[in-house]
Amino acid sequence: MVAGxxxxxxxPASSGPAGSFEGxxxxxDALSPEEQGVLAAFERLRPEGSLRFAFDAAMLQLDxxxxxxxxxxxxxxxxxxxxxxxRAARISRRxxxxxxxxLAEVMAADARAAADAAVSAGHEDRFRAAYDAxxxxxxxxxTLEDRSDPSKLVPADLDLPVPDCSEWTDxxxxxxxxxxxxxxxxxxxxARDPRLLSAAAATGRPVFGxxxxxxxxxxxxxxxxxATLVMAELSDFVAxxxxxxxxxxxxxxxxxxIDLVAQCALARHALRAVAPSGCVVLFVTDQTRWDEALDxxxxxxxxxxxxxxxxxxxxxxxxxADSVVWxxxxxxxxxxxxxxxxxx
Amino acid sequence: MSTATGATGPTGARRAxxxxxxxxxxxxxxxxxxxxxxxxxxxxxxxxxxxIYSEIPDPQTAIEALPYLTYVDDAVTGDVxxxxxxxxxxxxxxxxxxxxxxxxxxxxxxxxSFFRPWNGEITRLQRQAARELADLAxxxxxxVAVSQFDADELATAGCRHVEVVPVANVAVPPxxxxxxxxxxxxxxxxxxxxxxxxxxxxPNKGHERVIAALLAARTSGATGTHLVVVGGPAERHYAxxxxxxxxxxxxxxxxxxxxxxxxxxxxxxYRAADVLVMLSEHEGFGVPLVEAMGHGLPVVAxxxxxxxETAGDGALLLDDRRPRQVAMTVTELLADDERRRRLVAAGxxxxxxxxxxxxxxxFLDLVVSIGGRVSGNA
Numbered sequence: 001m002v003a004g005x006x007x008x009x010x011x012p013a014s015s016g017p018a019g020s021f022e023g024x025x026x027x028x029d030a031l032s033p034e035e036q037g038v039l040a041a042f043e044r045l046r047p048e049g050s051l052r053f054a055f056d057a058a059m060l061q062l063d064x065x066x067x068x069x070x071x072x073x074x075x076x077x078x079x080x081x082x083x084x085x086x087r088a089a090r091i092s093r094r095x096x097x098x099x100x101x102x103l104a105e106v107m108a109a110d111a112r113a114a115a116d117a118a119v120s121a122g123h124e125d126r127f128r129a130a131y132d133a134x135x136x137x138x139x140x141x142x143t144l145e146d147r148s149d150p151s152k153l154v155p156a157d158l159d160l161p162v163p164d165c166s167e168w169t170d171x172x173x174x175x176x177x178x179x180x181x182x183x184x185x186x187x188x189x190x191a192r193d194p195r196l197l198s199a200a201a202a203t204g205r206p207v208f209g210x211x212x213x214x215x216x217x218x219x220x221x222x223x224x225x226x227a228t229l230v231m232a233e234l235s236d237f238v239a240x241x242x243x244x245x246x247x248x249x250x251x252x253x254x255x256x257x258i259d260l261v262a263q264c265a266l267a268r269h270a271l272r273a274v275a276p277s278g279c280v281v282l283f284v285t286d287q288t289r290w291d292e293a294l295d296x297x298x299x300x301x302x303x304x305x306x307x308x309x310x311x312x313x314x315x316x317x318x319x320x321a322d323s324v325v326w327x328x329x330x331x332x333x334x335x336x337x338x339x340x341x342x343x344x
Numbered sequence: 345m346s347t348a349t350g351a352t353g354p355t356g357a358r359r360a361x362x363x364x365x366x367x368x369x370x371x372x373x374x375x376x377x378x379x380x381x382x383x384x385x386x387x388x389x390x391x392x393x394x395x396i397y398s399e400i401p402d403p404q405t406a407i408e409a410l411p412y413l414t415y416v417d418d419a420v421t422g423d424v425x426x427x428x429x430x431x432x433x434x435x436x437x438x439x440x441x442x443x444x445x446x447x448x449x450x451x452x453x454x455x456x457s458f459f460r461p462w463n464g465e466i467t468r469l470q471r472q473a474a475r476e477l478a479d480l481a482x483x484x485x486x487x488v489a490v491s492q493f494d495a496d497e498l499a500t501a502g503c504r505h506v507e508v509v510p511v512a513n514v515a516v517p518p519x520x521x522x523x524x525x526x527x528x529x530x531x532x533x534x535x536x537x538x539x540x541x542x543x544x545x546x547p548n549k550g551h552e553r554v555i556a557a558l559l560a561a562r563t564s565g566a567t568g569t570h571l572v573v574v575g576g577p578a579e580r581h582y583a584x585x586x587x588x589x590x591x592x593x594x595x596x597x598x599x600x601x602x603x604x605x606x607x608x609x610x611x612x613x614y615r616a617a618d619v620l621v622m623l624s625e626h627e628g629f630g631v632p633l634v635e636a637m638g639h640g641l642p643v644v645a646x647x648x649x650x651x652x653e654t655a656g657d658g659a660l661l662l663d664d665r666r667p668r669q670v671a672m673t674v675t676e677l678l679a680d681d682e683r684r685r686r687l688v689a690a691g692x693x694x695x696x697x698x699x700x701x702x703x704x705x706x707f708l709d710l711v712v713s714i715g716g717r718v719s720g721n722a
Contacts, residue, residue: 035667038559041592042552045585046461156594214593218563231592 033229034221038214041231151301155233155257156213158302161293162192163252163335165283169199171327172250175281175339177203182247182278182342188227189234190253192216197227205247210237212254235266241273249274252283252335255312256290259303267315274342280316282338284309289334309336316340361422362393363711366412368433370398370405373576373605375631376430376451378513379490381408383426383449386512386704392712399435412438419444424711427484429453429477432469436476440483447711448484448503451511452494452628452649453477458548462581477501486714488707490629491650505714509707510654511629516701518638521611529572529616532600536568537678540617540641542610542632543624544578545601550623550646550665551575551586557621557670559593564668566675570598571621574605574613614639619674622646623665630654634698637691642684644674658694660687 031039165172176186176199186200191209200207207227211217217231230237234254249270255263270280285306291299299305307315313324321340329335365384371377380396387394397412398405410418412435415425425444427435430451439446456470481487481501488509489495495506529538539558543549551573558571577583590599605613614620620636620643627649634654636643643659645651652661660677662670677684699706 031666032668035556035560038556038593038667039552042556042585042589045588047581152588154588154591157591157596212592214589215559215563215595218559218593222563 032221034218037217037221037229037231041214041217044232151303153301154212155254156215158298159295160253160257160298161285161290163256163283163285164333165193165196165252165335165337167330167333168283168327168335168337169195171337172196172199172281173202175279176200176205176248176250179277179279182275183244184246184275184278186248186250187238187241187246187273188250189237191220191227191229192253194220194225196250196252197225200248200250201226203248210234235262235269238266238273239269241269243272244275246273247275247278248281249279250281250283255282256285256306257302257304260307263304263307264315264319267312267319271316271319271321271340271342276342278342280321280340280342282312282316282340284312284336284338286329286334286336293334309338312338360393361420361424362395363387363424363426363708364394364415364418365396365426365428366415366435366439367396367398367409367428368431368435369400369402370396370409371402372404375511375513375629376428377405379449379451379511380428382512383704383707387708390708392708397435399433424714426711427480429480430473432472432476436480440480445486445714446480446484447486447488447714448477448480448498449707450477450487450489450494450498450628452490452497452626454546454548454626458546458626459579462547463579466579486710488710492653493650494628507710509710510698510700510703511631512700512704512707514631514634514638514700515607516638516695518614518635519607519611521615521639522606522608523612525609525612526616529612533570533616534568536570537566537618537675538616539569539571539674540574540613540620540636541571541622542574542613542620542635543622544575545573545583545586546578547582548624548626549575550625552589553623553646553665553667553670554621555586555590555593555595555599556667557623557665557674558598559595560667560671561675562595562598564671564675566671570600571595572600572602572613572617574602574610576603610635611639614641617641618678619644621670621674622651623662623670624648624651627651627654633659634695634700637695640688640692642677642687643691644670644677654698656690656694656697658687658691 185206185208186203187208187210188196188200189210190213191197191211192213197207197209209220209225209227209229210232211220211229212231212233214231217229221229234251235258238249238251251266251270255266258266274280285293287306287308290306294302309326309328313326316324316338317340320342322343324338324340327337327339329337365380367376367380369377370380384394384396395418396409397415398409399412401409401411423444424447425439425442426447426449427439428449428451429436430453453473454470456467456474459466459470477497478501481498481503484503485505487495487498487503487506489498489506490509490511492508495508498506532538539554541551541554543551545551554571554573558569561569573586587601590596602613614636618641620632620641622630622632622643622645624630624646625648630645630649630651633643633645633651637655637658643655645655645659645661646665647661647663651659655661660673662673677687
């Protein structure tokens, strides 16, 4: 966590050229909410899987000639059925992680010793197969990671329209507050429009506002809002919520621009995270208005575009919603509301 | 200096003993690499043979360095070997087993903990480096640290004789800047403040803190302020995260990442900037600090590692790195002409007091004194 970062050195505040600060400010670890929010977002950019499974270390060590030269191993092609096995297996982090961890544990600790031992024991073919399998997985992971984020753009990079949900604020309070038996807080994202946060807060429940744009979070937190703001990509945040942990979700913005795979996953995770009797509210920009509003580069580079409300309704029903209602906007409005109720 | 008792060369002439430098990697525009080349040039200027040996070849310095294992054929009785210690290397164990007097020139090892969340391989190497220092320190006849901070590290590792001599690769007086680049940078800032952060893109350097402080400054009224981060991507995950962080904060147009500058280009950045903001958590010396002070650029830096002793009273030192605190300090400094002038003057005095122009000679005097056996023509 970031908050204690500055206290790591354990040095007391001291005077010097900057001595005028002494005693005027809180302790070094007393980061303000907006500072914590922004620095925590940077912490989340640290790599996860590849480090956890020692993947980088394994590949770097194995790619060093001095670690493999003694074995005289050729850079052979993949074993005959490896591709089939890889393709047949469900590609998920767990699969990649487990296989990699098993290989990396043996091979990365001391690649040369492992290679020598394998050769001297007559297991050269098995060692070569394991080695190639690791290389195969490395390439696979890299490809998958690249495909998940080909343009490397982030929302703050693009001049995207903020969905105008103003005509739904009263309704949102009513939807989120109509069944008080659902447990937990309410999550609202993206939180660029404070009116959605206010509408959610009017239910009397604790509110978490999720927003990927750092500058927006910074300014909102500095204004000390009623909601707890978190700087994160909304779809990532929802995916990390525990089952039945929130009373309601109100999702706007990100639902319009993520790709179809992510939209389907968002529907699943949203329904999983909302407690019985709660509801999921999606604010979906009208497809025609979306195309009119966007600059060509944004339209071309974004991974997705808004799904039609009927499509969202179908996805939510298939993902387990009890009932789904599509609310059309007024003639001036450009944002539809799709409300999914979670059964008891 | 005594006469050599060295081996006979190919022509039958007796070869002179020398002071030879060993460095794991010899890179240009790298603090340790430039320091090694500056030392070598100074040693040769005294008429003492000196060669640089490296473990990992770099095409850009191929004519400057020899593979370290070839030293076996070049060795002359009376040689002194100087190891530039900054990272793990197979060279360390090999040097420890050599019979020649060994000097360890210590440049600080960035603790592995900084890399653990980012890069498993570098973490492993840094741990190995710490072990190698523990093996080498008791074996060396002299340890030369670039700061007292590093000297303490050497002494703790078991080195019995430690001296402090600063780095030898800082140009005194500072190099002239590229005037066209200065002009271009000033046009880029358009009169708004330009912050500068110099240092490899590595997790201990704290560039993300400077970026967060920039956000705080821009949202507190200094809207046009922009930041130039100068440094190569020493750790690719961290470097990538910095760029993504910048984008997530909506600062893509306010932060420039620059790498591959020559000396005149780097000098241009020091001249064109309004302030150097250095929030590194671990510094063995802090070359950017002294370069900035030499160029008359005010410095705001986090009090960590060797920064306080290097900066002296020539920089504004912070006891914490909270973005708002940093932003406020920098903004207030830039708004106060008199205070800024005083800080710049103090920085120039500190730059002169460090005696960096004499560092190579001081280093060489120490090395020669340990055995008195090094021969030369001087």
